[in-house]
Amino acid sequence: MNKPKILILGAGYGGIITATRLQKTLSANEAEITLVNKNSYHYQTTWLHENAAGTLHHDRTRIQIKDVINPNKVNFIQDTVVEIKHEEKKVVLEHGELEYDYLVLGLGFESETFGIKGLKEHAFSIASINQAREIKEHIEYTFSKYHTTPADKRDELLTIIVGGAGFTGIEFVGELGNRVPELCKEFDIDREKVRIICVEAAPMVLPGFDPELVEYAVSALEKKGVEFKIGTAIKECTEEGIVVAKGDDVEEIKAATVVWAAGVRGSALVEEAGFETMRGRLKVTEHMRVPGHDNVFIVGDSALIINEEINRPYPPTAQIAIQQGFNVAHNLAVLVRGKGELQEFKPDLKGVLCSLGHDDAIGVAFDKKLTGWSASFMKKMSDNRYLFILGGLGLVLKKGKFNIF
Amino acid sequence: MNKPKILILGAGYGGIITATRLQKTLSANEAEITLVNKNSYHYQTTWLHENAAGTLHHDRTRIQIKDVINPNKVNFIQDTVVEIKHEEKKVVLEHGELEYDYLVLGLGFESETFGIKGLKEHAFSIASINQAREIKEHIEYTFSKYHTTPADKRDELLTIIVGGAGFTGIEFVGELGNRVPELCKEFDIDREKVRIICVEAAPMVLPGFDPELVEYAVSALEKKGVEFKIGTAIKECTEEGIVVAKGDDVEEIKAATVVWAAGVRGSALVEEAGFETMRGRLKVTEHMRVPGHDNVFIVGDSALIINEEINRPYPPTAQIAIQQGFNVAHNLAVLVRGKGELQEFKPDLKGVLCSLGHDDAIGVAFDKKLTGWSASFMKKMSDNRYLFILGGLGLVLKKGKFNIF
Incomplete structure (x- = not known):
């Protein structure tokens, strides 16, 4: 045959x-x-920013291929x-x-690092389960070093730079906004010492999104302690942080963690x-x-x-x-x-939804602009719908998102 | 007055x-x-190796001073x-x-590093809550890097060296023996790749202990995957690992984690x-x-x-x-x-008890040699007794050890 x-x-x-x-x-x-x-598993790329921030365990994001593939129909080769x-x-x-x-x-x-010097060597990227959990562990490790590091060198341990205010960058800083207070509690750190800085070369956040929704997002994230540097390009990434430029103004920002989420x-x-x-x-x-x-x-x-x-x-x-x-x-x-x-x-x-942490989101669904709880709810239901397509109700119950209140 | x-x-x-x-x-x-x-807290130094291994949360090991000191009787100054x-x-x-x-x-x-070169700069020490949780986070971070590191450089990420086979060193490798399988599961690592090496310059493990108990301990720890290098001195600690010598044999062991528990x-x-x-x-x-x-x-x-x-x-x-x-x-x-x-x-x-992980111990109590469950039970009861002296039954219930089965 x-x-x-x-x-x-x-x-x-x-x-x-x-x-x-x-x-x-x-x-x-x-x-x-x-x-x-x-890998032996499929993963949901759109959830990786949560694993990287430490707000969701990576096992929730991945699905063993053997659990959704019928070996009588499909040969799986790892x-x-x-x-x-x-x-x-x-x-x-x-x-x-x-x-x-x-x-x-x-x-x-x-x-894609667009040839920016040092980015490949010194910045993390939220591109796989392996990389996402490395970012999580890296952030926890830098926070754990705070109290064993001399006072003049430790503030930069608590600075997290996110390059890019597109979808991934925004969703990631949203999760960090929720995660940082937990990290501060875990490692006895004053929240005021921690900086989450989102750097974007373009003149706006979330290009392509409705301006009203973007305004909502920026304001919500700022309330969570995110600083925005818009129209600001990363010129170089070093072991110590980044160099940015806005017009002629060049600034060095020391940071133990740089995550490139722009290209x-x-x-x-x-x-x-x-x-x-x-x-x-x-x-x-x-x-x-x-x-x-x-x-x-x-x-x-x-x-x-x-x-x-x-x-x-x-x-x-x-x-x-x-x-x-x-x-x-x-x-x-x-x-x-x-x-x-x-x-x-x-x-x-069918719509597009951008989360701002587990408790907030913006987006458009069924031609309606949504913010806050309703957007966050729609986002989670859309995630659950995918699990249903892939592995039926069993998979939804096992890996779905039900933290809707 | x-x-x-x-x-x-x-x-x-x-x-x-x-x-x-x-x-x-x-x-x-x-x-x-x-x-x-x-610090605002007292901590149990004898539990720190558990925090460092990641088998016990550091909040279980520390007790806020305000919870045991009466401010009408004692002024506390941090x-x-x-x-x-x-x-x-x-x-x-x-x-x-x-x-x-x-x-x-x-x-x-x-x-006390006895002047061993590089130890102060490159080795961790289990000496405080801050240091213990840094060790925990460091080990998790190195394991998380395994799958994002080139194959020829990654095995050393999984090597943990413990300098000293005295009380702290032995109790720490015992906890690591329990912790490593969990870490392997968390980071998709083959247990066989991980090395826990206990290096001791003296000719024996746990000097002063009954030889029969020492033999039990070594055999139990080897079953948990601990390697012993006895009569072997650490000559130098570098960014990459350690140099050891046994007589004229000099060996370099690459390791991402070196913990000095000897002096x-x-x-x-x-x-x-x-x-x-x-x-x-x-x-x-x-x-x-x-x-x-x-x-x-x-x-x-x-x-x-x-x-x-x-x-x-x-x-x-x-x-x-x-x-x-x-x-x-x-x-x-x-x-x-x-x-x-x-x-x-x-x-x-009243006796001396040395744990070999949460499920095993050796020691002498009431003039009887104990091993295994009974020793482990006595050790936990002795920990609980201290909490009782310090803060009564409430503190025992809050921070005590009841994982006795």
Whole structure:
């Protein structure tokens, strides 16, 4: 028997949804489906800022792949992708090689530092479970050193710089606003000594958001003790902190913790495969395929789709990646069976919600502007809805968010 | 009214017991009692290794002084002692100066590094709440870095060196033996990768202990994954680990965490006062006084008392410091009242118990050798007994150890 081989690289939002939808749609003798992922688990990238702040344990954010994948339908291989040889329809892994008929690339994002000196070496990035929990432990360790460090050198231990006032940066400082009072209690530190500084080169916070909501967010975060330095560029990151510039004013800020949350790009593996990309992102066809390579699909952060209303790319969000997973799974089933109709991918934006700590949020849902409790509630329900899609009610109950009061 | 001024420096075991006994014995118009301590809390030095390993929260180990001191009887001043001017009967604090008629020195211990190069700079010491929780956070941070560190540099992140196989060293590696499996689970680490190495220059573990009990301890700890390097001296401590020598064999061991648990000495303040000491310890009179200075008492780590049976000093233990507190409080009451009889201090060794993690211990109590559960139980009951003496049943219930099964 010669079943077509479907190979899915990466178990992020796009990859895991493609895999779980395919296992529902196709029977085991219609295709041989393989999912490759570096870790034994899938994780919710949009929750990592909570793990990094220490407000949510990382085990709540990750889901073991074996818990959502049916091994009779999908082979799971835990390994790291080294190279994509699309001419040969082969993928090289650290510990082996796989052949495919259809390939789904869901390799996620990397941090983009725009060449800012020292950022790669000295700043953290909220890009994986491993990195998020390292940030949490780093912050706790620096706070624990406060009382054993000479008085003239210890204040900087309590300064946390967040580079970027986009989605991740804002959600992260929101969580820090809740976490810092707990840290102060744990380590006998005066809250007034701690600084959370959000630095953004653009002239505004949360570009693209409704100005009224942005104003609400800034004011709410300032009440939680977050300082904003807007229109201020990070020029350099050193072992001791950062150098920023606003116009001609150059300032050094000493800080033990610098987290870069400003730039992402698609996985380097996609461009190394020889495909043409812009910062790792590739403009896909209406069926989420690489132009000229009808058997190669892309989902998630590496897929570039233009929003024609404003002639700009859609931001690479979880919401869109999930919808792409549905679309690609449908189209793969059509191709494998040789019947049915390919569907074009059209993002269906149901709203966008940005949390400001566990108890506050802003956003737009059902065409209504929301702030405070109602936005926070909607955000958590949307998180729970994803868990339901992925693993049913059991997963919602196990990993869902119910701290709604 | 000219009440005699009793000044107690330090709220360690000796100081806090002196203060609490005095407040029971003397009425407010018999003496003006002042207790000075650097922190707002007293802590149980003998529990710090648990805080350092991360098996017990530091709030369980400390007791707010306001919770055991009656402010109508004892003035508590939170400040740091800078200098003792015994000729002038004055003590200089960082933020003031105090006069006294009677002085009780309970200033505790300092780490003694015997001039080993790099130890002061690169090794931790389990000497205070601040240091213990820093060790805990340091270990967690190094473990959290494992998966974000290149493969050729990460194994040393999981190596913990403990210098010294005396009481503190052994109790600490015992706790680590329990803690490491939890850390491995938390950070997705293979237990086999973690090393806990106990290095001791002397030819044996727990000198002074019964050989049969020592054998039990070593075997129990080895089962928990502790490696022993006995008769092996630490020659140097660097940023990267330690250099050890056993005879002519010199070895470098890379380790992210080095904890020095081998040497203690009395507070430097006592010798800086001009008293004659041996490594900060002063041979006191039979009434716990500085020879030639009848109004100056010493309790705890700075008090040297010879055990005449073996012609060696008693080790500075909590048990002895507590008994000294009782003795000094009695004698001070006699002096203040000008009636009654001074009591000579005689240590009453009720036994000695060394824990090997929360679930195992060795020791001698009521002249019986104990191992395993019974020793561990006795150890916890002895800890609880101290809390009872200090703060009654309420304190036992709040901070006591009841994990006996």
